[in-house]
Amino acid sequence: MTVNTPLCFKGKKILAPMVRVGTLPMRLLALDYGADIVYCEELIDIKMLQCKRVINVLETVDFVAPNDRVVFRTCERERERVVFQMGSADAERALAVAKLVESDVAGIDINMGCPKEYSTKVEDTVNLVKRIEKTGIAAIAVHGRKKEERPQHPVHCDVIKAISEAVSIPVIANGGSHDFIKEYADIETFQKATAASSVMIARAAMWNPSVFRKEGFCPLKDVMQDYIKYAVRYDNHYTNTKYCLCQMLREQLETTQGKKLHAAQSTQEICEAFEMGDFYEETTAIFEAKKASLEIKVQDEDDQMEDPDVIKMAVRFDKREYPPQITPKMYLLEWCRKEKHPQPVYETVQRPLDRLFCSVVTVAEQKYRSTLWDKSKKLAEQAAAIVCLRTLGVAEGKLCEGENHLINKRKRGDQEPLISRDHGEDLAEPSHKKANFVEETSDMNVPKMPR
Template identity: 60%
Template structure:
């Protein structure tokens, strides 16, 4: 196959939960990684997804029924990204027949290369037997994390096991697990590869701490790397909490620094950009995406949001976007203020949590009518805000009047305080009178 992905003599970004999303993968490629693995994604969740070509972001998204993006990819990483599908990880090591059946089915069912990543078994003989069975399924490569199932990152990697597997099979073997002791800089990658006797190397934590470890010219200052990561996260609309997690992993022992505390406190991409002193980059990126969105919609294209009924509840597919509202103001506050002016009862919220992914959905009742977003949110607070947004949009309530009123009140308070400061004291009045 033309452009078929090769796993011989490569350096790869290893699969890491919550880390291997699109911004980190693109950054690793920029710095010199040959191949990037995405985070491990569970097969049953992916089977429920629909494939969406995102024209605004210029990505291909796999979207869950609750509208969460489970996997996002773009042209830049085409032919260099590996989709990591989980089958409950190390638990499968105890079921070699199942491993063989799964891999055989995959290899025969897809036209792209299939690889397998394993941990080592307590017995070297059992490890080699498993590796040979895996090779016979037709996989393109075997990645070996050189630790036993119960060992943690603090335990030394067993390079002898990796080397024995590499000698026992003909397919490329990718060594993994050297970040703690063996790989600190780019120059250490070759040393780890030679110590393990492997064809290739994949890096997890060393790359998570500073993805510029892939640079042959040497690592870049961490702050510069963090800014480049943030720019990719903004460009591809990465979830703010995922971006925050990755930035905190880069900070490591400096996560309690002033910068670290600002990053931890951020609740959305705007606040994350402010924490990194990159608000201009945020606004430029949002303007570019908004312009592309408007151009794609065009004058004849209908709005994306459709009002629907779910029983006696009016619904719309809307998310709460914190950046769309003025500081310190929220949709719930807009709705409450409107209700008070209309002399209605205060809006009430009823929230439920879904068991399978612990997501939230809220219904707001205003004047005995119910409103709800059909999308699920990550927190109870966001779910309530989303239901308030739906109510505001359905009723056609302007969401700016409260902001203007707040601004006028702030200006009035400021002017009042200024006048109060100008007001003469009793002593000054007495002096003036005399």
């Protein structure tokens, strides 16, 4: 069996975690149709720890990787109803990720597969679950198949039932889409067969999220159009949107509409395949207008925040123009030491709109910055150092400046660390910085999207 251990849980009907399925549009659609709790796709702890939390103009909370890829996206509507599913084998990393997302989700779920011996002995599986229960978890989800089994194999209701009867915490049954759950009434049937307190649905909900409606299924065309609206509204990647729609169409993939969907290579083409081209154009126009308005607002705020005493230039740092391991910041630090000035102090901020950075460096009580915003904090700081060095008329270490004395110092003494004789410090060390901060919130309202 495979088990999930939610550290926090509530609700009875769940859209199960499924990679490429548990994205924001599908989760919101499931909530529309009656799901109590939704799961995100499983996300690995190491990947999440590299992310920063950003408030998007879409009114979403994004956890963004260093390469600007959105790893996890959520929103206020699902904050009390989404469970964050994490893959982890390290307690400290798991705790760190839990703290990173805890204010944006309803619960934390640790996903794990039982060791192989537990896959064949029901008694050992029950004993393992009892041990897990003692750690203080709030609930446990059981995917009722053995490690070597696949969705087409029958779900082991007897094992889930044995676990349900062996522990006092809620047990969530999963795996009934193939054998049990064809419509809403079947959810209760599966729940009784497993003696579980809750039911988690994956494939049946992916095929038609309106399976959660007590009144019965909605027409598939309406379901797909509702999904597309969320996908456009929340800028879902078209490949994921296309995959989910193909799962809904299933046997209709060979129809004219199915073939159009299969050929689609963008969100716009997907919309056109479902006669929603006008919706796409209208929604895109609203966002473009909003983006333009925000850009003006950001520029106005930049102008208002401008300190007339800050010296500015439009410069960028291009590492190709400098020798390896030599930077303008190093040159500025060395100049400050020679002139007996305090070390440079860098203050760096990030704009929520485009996630670009700007840095101001203070040297001898004078501030310097580039008017150009950069894609990383490090590049912004180097640009600020360049502005300072050029204003002072001091060499900045570029290859075109000829002999580089810092390189010569590095070669001294069998490549021993570069040491300042006066201060006994390694010039390669980063300069002193004030606490840098990243702007994560925005009070700007986003217009309502057409439904």
